[in-house]
Amino acid sequence: MRMTDRTRGDSEGSDRVKRMIETYAARYDDPFWNALTELIETTPRNRIVDFGCGPGLFLIDAAWKYRAKWVYGFDSSPEMLGRANEFLSERLKDCKYEVEGLDVNVAPIPLPDKSIDLAFSGFFLHELSNPRDHVSQVYKVLSDAGVYAIYDFISGNEESFVERMIATGWSEERARDRYPSMCKHSLEDIESLLKSSGFQIIKSNRIEDIRAIVVGAKQAGPGTERSNTSMRHRSPWAYDDSDIRCPRCTSHKIIRCHDRWATSRGVQMFECTTCGKRFVDRGYDDYLPTFIR
Numbered sequence: 001m002r003m004t005d006r007t008r009g010d011s012e013g014s015d016r017v018k019r020m021i022e023t024y025a026a027r028y029d030d031p032f033w034n035a036l037t038e039l040i041e042t043t044p045r046n047r048i049v050d051f052g053c054g055p056g057l058f059l060i061d062a063a064w065k066y067r068a069k070w071v072y073g074f075d076s077s078p079e080m081l082g083r084a085n086e087f088l089s090e091r092l093k094d095c096k097y098e099v100e101g102l103d104v105n106v107a108p109i110p111l112p113d114k115s116i117d118l119a120f121s122g123f124f125l126h127e128l129s130n131p132r133d134h135v136s137q138v139y140k141v142l143s144d145a146g147v148y149a150i151y152d153f154i155s156g157n158e159e160s161f162v163e164r165m166i167a168t169g170w171s172e173e174r175a176r177d178r179y180p181s182m183c184k185h186s187l188e189d190i191e192s193l194l195k196s197s198g199f200q201i202i203k204s205n206r207i208e209d210i211r212a213i214v215v216g217a218k219q220a221g222p223g224t225e226r227s228n229t230s231m232r233h234r235s236p237w238a239y240d241d242s243d244i245r246c247p248r249c250t251s252h253k254i255i256r257c258h259d260r261w262a263t264s265r266g267v268q269m270f271e272c273t274t275c276g277k278r279f280v281d282r283g284y285d286d287y288l289p290t291f292i293r
């Protein structure tokens with residue numbers, strides 16, 4: 001599929017389309033990709049959706065990074081979608097795509113329940129009149145192992161925001177004027193939106209104090225209630241290791257590490273960076289009591 005008729009023929013907003021394309025590299029820079037990679041493993045995600053996809057550039061990068069088979073872009077602007085259609089048709093190779101006009105403030109997400117592996121929105125949440133309703137709808141269309149990554153400006157540091165926007169060519173007056181609407185939510189607001197919509201694991205990364213990626217996953221990991229072992233193994237981060245301590249020295253400076261024995265059994269291996277102890281997850285059901293090397 002390419003593009004629905006609803007997305008064609010609107011000439012308004014072409015400046016904004018141009019601006020989104022020109023600023024894409026600066027907005028989706030290395031700090032963004034590094035922060036995203038810390039939050040979401042780059043395992044394949046067959047179906048990816050971008051809400052407020054604009055000209056579709058994130059979908060092109062995401063399709064490659066997560067080896068997607070299908071990507072979907074929704075946006076309320078026909079101009080944006082027209083450009084997204086062009087970019088996606090030119091640049092996607094082994095991935096199908098669909099772009100469709102959708103105003104999420106007024107219409108439901110036209111995707112089946114549990115059909116999406118990764119949902120994303122970039123610089124979009126602050127534009128919505130009812131973000132809670134939108135996030136709840138996203139929850140429904142995500143598969144059990146699915147995640148929703150929300151990337152946006154955050155409130156809390158007006159001076160940094162103004163400084164950054166001036167550096168991109170804005171006047172100080174314009175930056176201060178736009179701060180309340182563009183930095184509408186705090187990081188904690190976004191976390192709370194995800195939580196109240198049913199997401200069980202929520203992780204976030206702040207970027208330079210004015211941007212953040214907040215990721216919600218449907219499934220519980222250790223430290224939260226979990227339903228069964230096989231679901232845990234499909235969890236987007238495999239484990240929530242935030243409350244794990246070293247069984248020898250009790251340090252919480254723990255990193256996940258790769259170990260052939262553990263990987264072949266689907267077990268997560270950890271290493272204590274304080275004393276060097278290697279151990280597997282204490283809660284791993286098939287290996288009780290805890291296997292410690």
Ligand SMILES: C[S@@+](CC[C@H](N)C(=O)[O-])C[C@H]1O[C@@H](n2cnc3c(N)ncnc32)[C@H](O)[C@@H]1O
Pocket residue numbers: 020024027051052053054055074075076077080102103104105121122123124127128
């Ligand atoms: C700031 S742009 C970001 C575009 C793209 N995500 C990016 O980062 O390059 C916000 C996008 O959200 C779209 N948008 C705003 N409100 C929307 C709504 N209610 N429903 C769907 N799209 C919306 C706009 O048309 C625009 O393309």
